[in-house]
Amino acid sequence: MAATVFVLNGPNLNLLGTREPDIYGADTLDDIAGMLEDRARELDLEIDLRQSNHEGHLVDWLHEAQAVGARAVLLNAAAFTHTSVALLDAIKAIRTPVIEVHLSNPHTREGFRHKSFVGMAAHGTIAGFGPTSYLLALEAAARLA
Numbered sequence: 059m060a061a062t063v064f065v066l067n068g069p070n071l072n073l074l075g076t077r078e079p080d081i082y083g084a085d086t087l088d089d090i091a092g093m094l095e096d097r098a099r100e101l102d103l104e105i106d107l108r109q110s111n112h113e114g115h116l117v118d119w120l121h122e123a124q125a126v127g128a129r130a131v132l133l134n135a136a137a138f139t140h141t142s143v144a145l146l147d148a149i150k151a152i153r154t155p156v157i158e159v160h161l162s163n164p165h166t167r168e169g170f171r172h173k174s175f176v177g178m179a180a181h182g183t184i185a186g187f188g189p190t191s192y193l194l195a196l197e198a199a200a201r202l203a
């Protein structure tokens with residue numbers, strides 16, 4: 059059976075495609091899901107992509123990733139990246155590797171985006187490549203032992 063990679067998306071990412079397209083581009087989350095599914099098939103992986111505007115859902119899904127034995131989690135926690143001690147603790151509480159993903163490069167943006175609670179515990183971070191950030195993170199997940 060193919061290993062599963064969770065792809066968890068935080069607040070406002072349901073609006074990708076229309077949300078600040080100059081920063082986040084024209085692709086929707088469904089477009090990104092399709093792109094990931096195509097590549098996952100080639101890598102013999104399964105994608106379980108979810109989005110929530112609620113912090114606790116992301117915490118629950120991180121726990122679930124470990125409970126079901128997911129290979130890895132790709133996590134774009136969006137604004138919660140910069141605020142959430144709960145997500146930091148959840149990532150530290152599980153053994154499943156978490157790869158932090160961002161469409162934009164937060165380090166070239168406002169100062170409050172330079173701090174990442176997710177990045178303090180993530181296996182690694184990929185940011186700044188638009189939807190390709192997700193693809194690169196999937197490639198990295200596929201190469202994890």
Ligand code: DQA
Nearest residue numbers: 134136137160161162164171
């Ligand atoms: C984001 C960057 C965050 O700073 C921002 O709050 C988002 C999206 C990105 O993918 O570039 O909502 O995570």
